Amino acid sequence: MEHKNSSGFSIWFRQNTGFAVIVALFSVVYFLYHMAHPKGFSSQVLIQNSNEVFALATLAMAQTVPVLMGGLDLSVGAVMTLVDCLASHVLEGTGWSLFWGILLCLAAGTLAGLFNGIIVVYGRIQPIIATLATGAIYMGLALFLRPIPGGKINEDVNWAMTNALADFAETVGIFDDGKAAWFQPIAGIPSALVLLILVALIIWVPFRRSVTGRTVYAIGSSEGAAFMSGLNIQRGKLAAFTLAGLFAGIGGIFMAIQTSSGNADIPMAGGYTLSSIASVVIGGTSLLGGTGGAIGSIFGTLILKVISFNFRVFDIAPLLQPLFEGLVLLAAVSLGALSILRVKNQLELFR
């Protein structure tokens, strides 16, 4: 009876409590950050934060898709690094040359993801170990492209993408060079933030609603049941890894644009991969698969990042920062596990 009377929102809330808690937590902590920051609530701070968040946020989205189908992709950091190094070679030009360069980078990321999928689906190797190996291969290719850090990116692109929408409009020459009256209210929004939202809306949301997207969720819940329901398992798995490659590629392009160079740093790539897993878990996606989503992972990244933002403004000794980051990660995953205390039947624990 109660269910019948509850509104749409309360149903949504019951189904997405974890997600709502994360969004609320982030909002509160981020608000405190701006309060404490000397230049708080300014476009400048928002731009800086967005630029720092973008690469990991796309990588977290990339990691989400294989995790949803009950797998894991240990190569996302390597794919991002590979595309970063490729971009530092091909994004120097303007106009069509730039366009083809970006397309090439996107294709490279997507292909790397597809290759992962092919090995997992047709080679029938466990995702975790298959992507561990392909990750080494992608790192090798990245090192081949950039044995030492370097390269160059079109400066206009760098300027337009790592600043506010106003700067973007001025560089591209639209909306009266960004001075149109109607444009002013949104002129201060960071380009990176807009791009991140667009990536989520244009790629993730339609995918989640497609049959293939729902197949990915179904595989994560129960691969056998998904197979018996006539879903195309192979296509779902291939799509999951390919999409991960595409997201990681977008992250790599942005990283190259942001740093104006390519850098094949193996420890950095590994660190990004591990942080992407942490983001996914904090964002409410189960490592067992089947529940969660990429939007949650973005907020997972935001939480991870906002903590280190706060270290800067609250003057915590730099030496203690890694310890705090670790403790926050442990606390975040442990809080999610507290529901275990309500389980009465021990057998329910072994899923």
Next chain:
Amino acid sequence: MTQSPLSFSRLSRDDKPIAIAALFIIVILIAGTVYTLSRFGSAPLLSPGYLIQQLQIGSFLGIVAAGMMLVILISQIDLSVPWTLAAGAMMATAVGGPWALPVALLVGILVGLVNGFGVAVLRIPSMIFTLGVNAVMRGLMVAQTGGFAPQTKATELMRFLAAERTFGIPHAIFVWIAISIAIAILLKKTAFGRAIYAIGNKEAAAYLSGVPTKRVLFIAFILCSTLSSFAGLLLAGYSTKAYQGMGDAYVLPAIAAVVIGGTNILGGRGRYLGTVVGVILIVLLNSVLSIMEMPEAGRQIIYGSVIIAMLLVYGRGDKVTS
């Protein structure tokens, strides 16, 4: 039907990977020797001195991989290895004197207890919980050393265990052999070993059969962490000091060695001998590639390709059809 000379088909499912990996070790040695003969006119790869030195380097990875295998067999994973290893080394050199060894082991036991608590009691996936523990250990060590390379030196005992030799054979190899025998007996002959395989196959079934699953999970994680911190102590003895990030190069090769040796990454299946063979394969592959002066790019590509190729031969899973 032609029968292959070694007739792999007659081998059991767990022995086949070990045989193929061993065969591949010989291929690596031959290929490396052909290269050095044609390039330098000598065959250093086949000299006992060189092989013993490689085994000495391999013994650190071997000890880490032994612990990792226990955890993989119960279908978990331990990503806290890098900083457990570093913490073991750093605390041992910092304390120094006769207490170095007990302190290193204590570090391992404590980390293992925390990991075991997260995985066995809180039921958090080990992949993420041990990742968090790794971050915390890193934070503790950074705070402890002040962010600089530790200035302390390895003790006499650590030098003795890791670097010194008897009859020309480094003690590190004896240590690895002793640990290997202990783990092999543990897995094969004890109830604890059976319980590990049982949990890896189906934890719920093991629980219902009366296996104390929580306790086994705890012990497996404690053993893994203790072996890691002990390997850190040895590594510090070998290189005379502890340093930041000394464990970073160990976790992924350890997982790769375990899997190449035929242990199922999902747990429940695999022989300890395979892990030893996997460690030797990875160490030799690395050293041959460095003899060939292969740039890092080529090394990474070959390293990844070898793992995929080996798994395509024998590591393929079953198709899910129900």
